[in-house]
Amino acid sequence: MENIIEKYLTQFRESTESLNGNSVSGIHKLRTNAIEKFHELGFPTTKNEDWKYTNVSVLNNFHFRKSPVQNLDKSLAEKYKIPGLDAELIVIVNGIFSHELSEISSQPDGVVIGSLKSAENDLLNAHLGKYSEINNGFTALNTALAGDGVLIYVPDNTVLKKTVHIIYLSGDDNLNALVQPRNLIIAGENSRLNIIETYHSIYGNETLLNSVTEIKCGRNSGVKLYRLQSENNQTFHINLTEAHLEEACNYSHYSVTLGGRLVRNDTNIVLDAENSTGNLYGLYLTEENQHVDNHTLIDHRKPHCQSNELYKGILSGKSHGVFNGKVFVRKDAQKTNAYQSNKAILLSDDAKIDTKPQLEIFADDVKCSHGAAIGQLDEQALFYLRSRGIDEANARKILLRAFANDVFEKIEDEVIHNWLNEIVTERLK
Amino acid sequence: MLKINDLFVSVEEKEILKGVSLEVNKGEVHAIMGPNGSGKSTLANVIAGKDGYEVTSGEIIYEGKDLLDMDPEERAREGVFLAFQYPVEIPGVSNATFLKTALNEIRKYRGEAELDSREFLQYMREKMKLIGIDESMLSRSVNQGFSGGEKKRNEIFQLQMLQPKLAVLDETDSGLDIDALKIVANGVNTFRSADNAVIVVTHYQRLLNYIIPDFVHVLVDGKIARSGGKELALELEEKGYEWVKEGEAV
Structure with missing residues (x-):
């Protein structure tokens, strides 16, 4: 175990020069703190309550490391485009923004759709790592070692007309790729933004994709994020997407999980000001030996907010699903409306689901409900x-x-x- | 068209049908009456191919073929239709999608061209008028939130849409008020022809005022205790099922 951790620490030492942010910048400090945190935490074990049903010890069997930049044929990304969708196209190959494959039209003043690596330091210093807390080894490792990702910045009073489609192509024929995209999405006041992320495999070797996306929704903004996970059965996909909402925002998150051997989605919404709405919708289809764990957190910090959560799973073969839905309603968050529902169908005797709704309510004038149902086909x-x-x-x-x-x-x-x-x-x- | 020979059926090891024989020819309407628990619905479900019924002996020959050897969908494609006693609610599947899929599967099987959306809609509108079904019902999920009467009416609507050869109506009259009963009966009567046959399973005589049967059979304790013409239904109504049971004992 110590050996495995050491391999990642070595990768950190080797890569510090090549990462963005020179050694005196705030980003460098963030990374240094993160690798220390990773050293301390390692990958979580099932003794950790949040990882009780998802055993990631299999990751210790592989030496995941950064894949060298690959020149991919343009046609490869072409087949993952969504027909009929007028989109700004971003292609991320093994976690690195591909300028060759991406197709981004010219944007109004102030709009940024581009690579995180080439982002201005001021913006990064102001936002990076500010929304996602490091509370496990994966977030730590991403923060320490992520080489690139997507930056979307939509200024105040701006509507992004086209949907941003981010295609992630991951895998390496010669090694076990460590793919760590790091995304930062900032929606200004009164802005509108739609994003769809689709994840695909390009090679058959075991791959660890460990991504972190931080989203900041400014006052009265509207953001929709769709995610389709469609990787192969050699992919371990760990994701944290955390959205922080200012006043009167509307944030909707849609997650469709079809692929991956082991998938862990941590999807968090923090309602940090009044009159905002957070929606979380998920669908997962599992087969064979797949393991899909959806961990959600909706944190109601302020009054008059609403959250809706609906997850559905269809499990077959010997697959294993996990749903853990936390809803916090803090003492200040009076007049909260929070609804949660998760349902699953088990199509075989060997398919299994662990489901755990978790409501912690500290305010007294709220409407909260949750329901879970597991059944067979009617x-x-x-x-x-x-x-x-x-x-x-x-x-x-x-x-x-x-x-x-x-x-x-x-x-x-x-x-x-x-x-x-x-x-x-x-x-x- | 249908020949049931000495049929024995058990449900969870309990014998329900104890030697039923029945012959139904083209152009005929047969009523099967009987008290609760006599096996009427079992007979209807066995004809449609529902799971959970074990045929321990006997046979059902339909159009010269062994009906019991066919899957439920195959029976439907061959022209067997069951109007359910308790139509199933299917959330998330619209009536229109459901019927279009079913109709086209059956047409495909018969070697007929599938209907496209326009043709289907036109055909459906004709049938809707006949059964007095509101267009809004079609975009709703199958039977979901329907009243008891609407569900039964939807069964007869499906009968009209799919135009089977053999229709089995399982307690289609239960839960209907008199107006709905007339509409349902009218739906069945316009379906009737020299080329098809209807089996009406019912507890009460009242539906038979509107769907006039050629033959009436009384099922008691898993056996046909008595058969006769349409007047048998009236006699039963007057004298009650005890009369048949007593008659049997003599």
């Missing part, structure tokens, strides 16, 4: 469809798609809705 409904001439396989597909429907209903963007629908329906076959 045999009565299956027979009803078959009795009308629909064959069993198709009937199953129709019912599973219907189970996922209330998550799809939340996706307002028609192009993204239809595109995801097609991908999910295809997978249900």
Whole structure:
């Protein structure tokens, strides 16, 4: 174990020169603190309550390291574009912003859509690491070693017309790639911004993707973030996405998990001022030996905020799902409305789910509810469809798609809705 | 069209049907009446192919083929239709999508061209008028939030849409007020033709005032205790099922 940690520490020493932020900058200090923190924490074990159901010790079997920059053919990114979506395209190859593959149109004054590595130090000093707390080894490792990522900055009173599509292509044929994108998204006052992240594998070797995305929503801003995880079965995908909301914001997070051997999503929303709404919608389909863990936190810090959370899972084979949904309603957060629901269908005897809603309410004038349900496919409904001439396989597909429907209903963007629908329906076959 | 020969059926090791024989020909309407627990719904479900019913002996021949050997979907494609006693609610699946899928699967099986959206809509509107179904119902999820009467009406609507050869109506009259009953009966009567057949399973005689049967069979304790013409239903209504049971004992 010590040996493995040492390998990452060595990588840190070797890379300090090449990372952005010279040795006197605040960023360098952030990184140095983070690697110390990583040294202290290591990867979490199942003794840690937050990692009780997700055993990551398998990561110690591999020597994950930075992949050299690869020159990829432009056609590779082409096939992951979303048909009909007018998008600013960013392609991240093994965690590094690819200027060759990205296609970004010219932007109004002040808008930044680009690489984190080339971001101005003032902006980084003001925001980087300010929203995501380092409370486990993964966040520490990302903060210490992330070489690049995406910076999106939308100034006050600005509406970004096109959706930003970030395509992550990960994997290396010659080594076990350590892919650590670090993203910073700043939405100014009264701004509007839509982002879709899609994650894909380009090679078959075991890969550790450990990403951190920090989002700051300014007063009265509206931000939508969609994530599609569609990597191969050799990928370990650890993600932290944390959004901090100022007053009267509307932030919606949509997560669709289809791929990956082990996936851990930490999705946090902090409602840090009054009258804001945070929405978290998730759908995960697992098969074979996949393990998918969705850990969510909605932190109601101020009064008159609302949160809606809905997660649905369809598990087959010997796959394992975890849902842990924390909702904090702090003492000040009176008149909070918080709703949480998570439902799962187990399609086989060997599929398994651990589900843990966790509401901690310290205010007395609030409306909070949560519900969890785990079941099988409705045999009565299956027979009803078959009795009308629909064959069993198709009937199953129709019912599973219907189970996922209330998550799809939340996706307002028609192009993204239809595109995801097609991908999910295809997978249900 | 349908020939049931000495059928024995058990549910969870309990024998429900104890030797039922019945022959139904094209153009005929048969009513199967009987007290609660006599096995009426079991018979309907076995014909449709529902799980959980074990046929211990006997056979069902449909159009010369072994019906019990077919999956439920195959039976439906061959023209067997069950109007459910308790239609199932399916949240997230719209009535229109459901019916279009079902109709096209059946058409495909029959070697007919699938209907496109426009053709389907046109066909559906005709049938909706017939059953008095509101267009708003079609975008709603299958049976979800429907009243008991709406559910039953939806079953008959599906019957009209799918145009089977053999329709089995399982207690379609239960829970209907008199107006709904007339609409449902009218839906069945316009379906009736010389080429198809209907089996009406019912506890009460009242539906048979509107759907006039050619034959009435009384099922008691898993056996057909008595068969006759339409007047048998009236006699039963007057004298009650005890009368048949007593008759059987003699």
